[in-house]
Amino acid sequence: MEPFLENSDLLWVAFGNTLTIALAAGALSFVWGTILAAFRVSPIGPLRTFGAVYVEVVRNTPLTLLFLFFLVASTPLLGLTIGLGVPMAIVAMTLYTATFVCEAVRSGVNSVQVGQAEAARSVGLTFIQVLTHVVMPQAFRSVVPPLINVYVAHIKNTSVAAGFAVFELVNFANRFSNPYPAQVVALFFGVGLCFLAMTIPLGLASQSLEKKLVIHR
């Protein structure tokens, strides 16, 4: 326990950085991912193509490579310089997680049966009304559980930032394994618990929501 007790201030810094990246990139990727999903279900061809190409390219790129791109290639290629550390982590993780948010939202919208919207239109609802009263409430049910799983993966992915000069939880374990050689196992165990404290409740929430929100057709 010593490495945690004697460095509790640094532990909070590390936890804070993990949370900052997870929350900031989480919120941004939700916005960008929803926009991408809207692109992918829109009736406008070019938007669909853009969404599909973006998702296919970014989803098939390892997150580590995305970090490396912003570290060495984005400046000479696009003149785009992003501060090393937390800002870079937020940008890379936003672009990456957005692809998974997009796919979760798109699957949810597509899971609504055509007849639902047709029925809504046939009783004279406008496009906005169809969306807000019929399609969205049903899509929401199929989107939330997978979306929570996206964010469980997202929280764990913040650890990649440890390799790119961010002092977060995994980096904390890495750094203090040197001064506390006898406590290495406890150190990793503790950091693992910190992650489980975030991921397991979310996972359980996803499972119970899934049971609760299931649509009986």
Add this chain to the structure above:
Amino acid sequence: MSAQQVLYDKPGPKAIFRDKIYNVVFTLAFLALIAWIIYTANQRGVFNDRWSVLWDPPRNQTAWDVWSSLLITGLWGTLKPVLIAIPIVMVLATVITVVRTSTKWWARVPARVVTEVFRGIPVLLVMYFGVIALEMKPLHAVVLGLVVYNMAVVAEILRAGIAALPNGQREAGLSIGLTPLQTTMQIQLPQAVRIMLPALVSQAVVLLKDSALGFVIAYTELLTTGRRNYNYFGEESKVVFILVIAAMYIGINMLVSRLAHWLERRLGSRSKVVVAEAPKVPGALTAGGVGLEARTPDDRR
């Protein structure tokens, strides 16, 4: 059944005209975006002779030196832990799945705990643990990280596959006198593997992408050799090597994803088992990856 049909009626003449205008506008917008990227890159001299590093490299190197380092050292370094990890994952995941379907609670509960815990911690943490606490070689640590995480996920996929089978399969197995273990191994698992094959292949993409984490723990794989190359050839070659590596990853992963889709179609038409409902895997969206939910319902075209 595409989303347009859910959200929009069949377009009338007015809507078709409007859509045509939008089409032109957005096509122009994206062409402008691409043009801007090329223009900016060109302004910064990206299209100069720096690309010749790929066929006629400077500093006493040959094209063979560059490509052998990228392909033989790098790509093989990326594929090696994947090829070692996959069989181990398959065996361990099968064991966990069998234990999880056990009739004894004292066997089921630990297996559940193992899957939940190993699914919830970052792969990189396990890799660091291998290097620092277990004093493993980087290769072994990468394999450890990949195995620990993926066995939990694959076990969960297989469990979902078994859950999706009709109950009659298990009942029939038991009624002809097979033991519960035999029923799981000989009746349920083979069918579960079959219906979950696309998900399992997608998980292989995740595993491949996660092997790039080896870069962080100083394992020699594709990113590491790319960095060695651009450090040697200098500032200008950075863009070249990053883009080449990205193209290699995206190419390989797209190939594997296509394989998953192909398998899905092939098996979809031949499967004799009537699956009660589309199998769902809670938490299958993963550390770096192509998730299941993201692929299940509608990607099956």
